[in-house]
Protein backbone atom coordinates (compact mmCIF):
# COMPACT_ATOMS: atom_id res chain seq x y z
CA UNK A 261 0.00 0.00 0.00
CA UNK A 262 1.49 3.21 -1.06
CA UNK A 263 0.63 6.45 0.46
CA UNK A 264 0.64 9.23 -1.95
CA UNK A 265 1.66 12.44 -0.45
CA UNK A 266 0.82 14.52 -3.33
CA UNK A 267 1.25 18.02 -2.12
CA UNK A 268 -1.92 19.77 -2.87
CA UNK A 269 -1.12 23.14 -4.21
CA UNK A 270 -2.73 25.59 -1.92
CA UNK A 271 -4.43 28.30 -3.81
CA UNK A 272 -5.64 31.03 -1.60
CA UNK A 273 -8.44 33.24 -2.72
CA UNK A 274 -9.28 36.65 -1.54
CA UNK A 275 -11.56 36.49 1.44
CA UNK A 276 -13.70 39.28 2.81
CA UNK A 277 -11.95 38.55 6.09
CA UNK A 278 -8.94 40.41 4.74
CA UNK A 279 -10.76 43.68 4.81
CA UNK A 280 -9.83 43.98 8.46
CA UNK A 281 -6.20 44.22 7.30
CA UNK A 282 -7.19 46.85 4.75
CA UNK A 283 -7.32 44.53 1.73
CA UNK A 284 -9.96 44.20 -0.95
CA UNK A 285 -9.99 41.96 -4.00
CA UNK A 286 -8.03 43.48 -6.86
CA UNK A 287 -10.10 44.91 -9.71
CA UNK A 288 -7.88 43.19 -12.32
CA UNK A 289 -8.03 39.83 -10.62
CA UNK A 290 -10.72 39.13 -8.04
CA UNK A 291 -8.63 36.36 -6.48
CA UNK A 292 -5.80 38.64 -5.54
CA UNK A 293 -5.81 41.00 -2.61
CA UNK A 294 -5.12 44.68 -3.09
CA UNK A 295 -4.17 47.07 -0.33
CA UNK A 296 -6.78 49.80 -0.09
CA UNK A 297 -4.24 52.26 1.24
CA UNK A 298 -1.51 52.01 -1.41
CA UNK A 299 -3.25 49.90 -4.10
CA UNK A 300 -0.46 47.34 -4.05
CA UNK A 301 -1.67 44.00 -5.39
CA UNK A 302 -0.39 40.80 -3.81
CA UNK A 303 0.05 37.45 -5.48
CA UNK A 304 -1.93 34.41 -4.41
CA UNK A 305 1.16 32.98 -2.73
CA UNK A 306 1.63 36.07 -0.63
CA UNK A 307 -1.95 36.02 0.50
CA UNK A 308 -1.47 34.68 3.97
CA UNK A 309 -3.32 36.70 6.55
CA UNK A 310 -0.01 37.10 8.37
CA UNK A 311 1.61 38.65 5.31
CA UNK A 312 -1.28 41.04 4.88
CA UNK A 313 -1.14 42.02 8.51
CA UNK A 314 2.59 42.49 8.17
CA UNK A 315 2.06 44.86 5.27
CA UNK A 316 -0.43 46.86 7.29
CA UNK A 317 1.80 47.10 10.35
CA UNK A 318 4.99 47.85 8.45
CA UNK A 319 3.82 50.08 5.63
CA UNK A 320 0.75 51.69 7.16
CA UNK A 321 1.63 51.68 10.83
CA UNK A 322 -0.64 54.66 11.48
CA UNK A 323 -3.66 52.60 10.35
CA UNK A 324 -3.04 49.51 12.45
CA UNK A 325 -5.61 50.38 15.10
CA UNK A 326 -8.32 51.25 12.57
CA UNK A 327 -11.41 49.09 12.82
CA UNK A 328 -13.27 47.31 10.05
CA UNK A 329 -15.74 50.19 9.70
CA UNK A 330 -12.87 52.44 8.68
CA UNK A 331 -11.80 50.08 5.91
CA UNK A 332 -15.41 49.56 4.86
CA UNK A 333 -15.89 53.26 4.30
CA UNK A 334 -12.53 53.45 2.55
CA UNK A 335 -13.60 50.61 0.27
CA UNK A 336 -16.86 52.37 -0.46
CA UNK A 337 -15.03 55.59 -1.31
CA UNK A 338 -12.60 53.81 -3.59
CA UNK A 339 -15.43 51.96 -5.35
CA UNK A 340 -17.29 55.20 -5.96
CA UNK A 341 -14.20 56.84 -7.41
CA UNK A 342 -13.63 53.93 -9.78
CA UNK A 343 -17.28 53.94 -10.76
CA UNK A 344 -17.11 57.65 -11.45
CA UNK A 345 -14.11 57.17 -13.72
CA UNK A 346 -15.97 54.52 -15.66
CA UNK A 347 -19.06 56.72 -15.86
CA UNK A 348 -17.07 59.61 -17.25
CA UNK A 349 -15.60 57.34 -19.88
CA UNK A 350 -19.11 56.18 -20.71
CA UNK A 351 -20.21 59.80 -21.04
CA UNK A 352 -17.48 60.41 -23.55
CA UNK A 353 -18.61 57.42 -25.59
CA UNK A 354 -22.27 58.39 -25.29
CA UNK A 355 -21.50 61.90 -26.52
CA UNK A 356 -19.78 60.33 -29.49
CA UNK A 357 -22.81 58.17 -30.20
CA UNK A 358 -25.09 61.21 -30.07
CA UNK A 359 -22.79 63.07 -32.43
CA UNK A 360 -22.72 60.18 -34.89
CA UNK A 361 -26.48 59.67 -34.78
CA UNK A 362 -27.16 63.14 -36.08
CA UNK A 363 -30.00 63.38 -33.56
CA UNK A 364 -30.67 66.64 -31.73
CA UNK A 365 -28.35 66.98 -28.78
CA UNK A 366 -31.31 67.30 -26.43
CA UNK A 367 -31.62 63.53 -26.74
CA UNK A 368 -28.93 63.35 -24.06
CA UNK A 369 -31.28 64.94 -21.54
CA UNK A 370 -34.50 63.41 -22.78
CA UNK A 371 -33.52 59.83 -23.40
CA UNK A 372 -29.91 58.93 -22.66
CA UNK A 373 -29.82 60.41 -19.18
CA UNK A 374 -32.93 58.56 -17.94
CA UNK A 375 -31.62 55.39 -19.61
CA UNK A 376 -28.29 55.67 -17.81
CA UNK A 377 -30.10 56.24 -14.52
CA UNK A 378 -32.15 53.15 -15.14
CA UNK A 379 -29.06 51.04 -15.80
CA UNK A 380 -27.34 52.34 -12.67
CA UNK A 381 -30.40 51.64 -10.59
CA UNK A 382 -31.29 48.17 -11.84
CA UNK A 383 -27.91 46.76 -12.86
CA UNK A 384 -25.41 48.33 -10.52
CA UNK A 385 -27.90 48.74 -7.66
CA UNK A 386 -26.51 52.14 -6.91
CA UNK A 387 -28.41 55.22 -6.09
CA UNK A 388 -27.94 57.11 -9.34
CA UNK A 389 -28.08 60.56 -7.78
CA UNK A 390 -24.56 60.61 -6.43
CA UNK A 391 -23.10 59.43 -9.71
CA UNK A 392 -25.32 61.42 -12.00
CA UNK A 393 -24.45 64.62 -10.21
CA UNK A 394 -20.90 64.14 -11.38
CA UNK A 395 -21.87 63.41 -14.95
CA UNK A 396 -22.62 66.51 -16.93
CA UNK A 397 -24.88 65.10 -19.61
CA UNK A 398 -26.85 68.28 -19.85
CA UNK A 399 -27.59 69.67 -23.25
CA UNK A 400 -24.82 72.24 -23.08
CA UNK A 401 -22.09 69.86 -22.07
CA UNK A 402 -23.11 67.33 -24.70
CA UNK A 403 -23.18 70.13 -27.23
CA UNK A 404 -19.73 71.25 -26.15
CA UNK A 405 -18.32 67.74 -26.35
CA UNK A 406 -19.91 67.16 -29.71
CA UNK A 407 -18.36 70.40 -30.95
CA UNK A 408 -14.98 69.38 -29.61
CA UNK A 409 -15.21 66.01 -31.28
CA UNK A 410 -16.47 67.46 -34.53
CA UNK A 411 -13.52 69.80 -34.45
CA UNK A 412 -11.11 66.88 -33.88
CA UNK A 413 -12.83 64.97 -36.65
CA UNK A 414 -12.58 67.81 -39.16
CA UNK A 415 -8.97 68.36 -38.18
CA UNK A 416 -8.04 64.73 -38.73
CA UNK A 417 -10.08 64.31 -41.92
Ligand SMILES: [Zn+2]
Nearest residue numbers: 295297298319
Ligand atom coordinates in the same frame (compact mmCIF):
# COMPACT_ATOMS: atom_id res chain seq x y z
ZN1 LIG B 1 -0.52 49.18 1.41
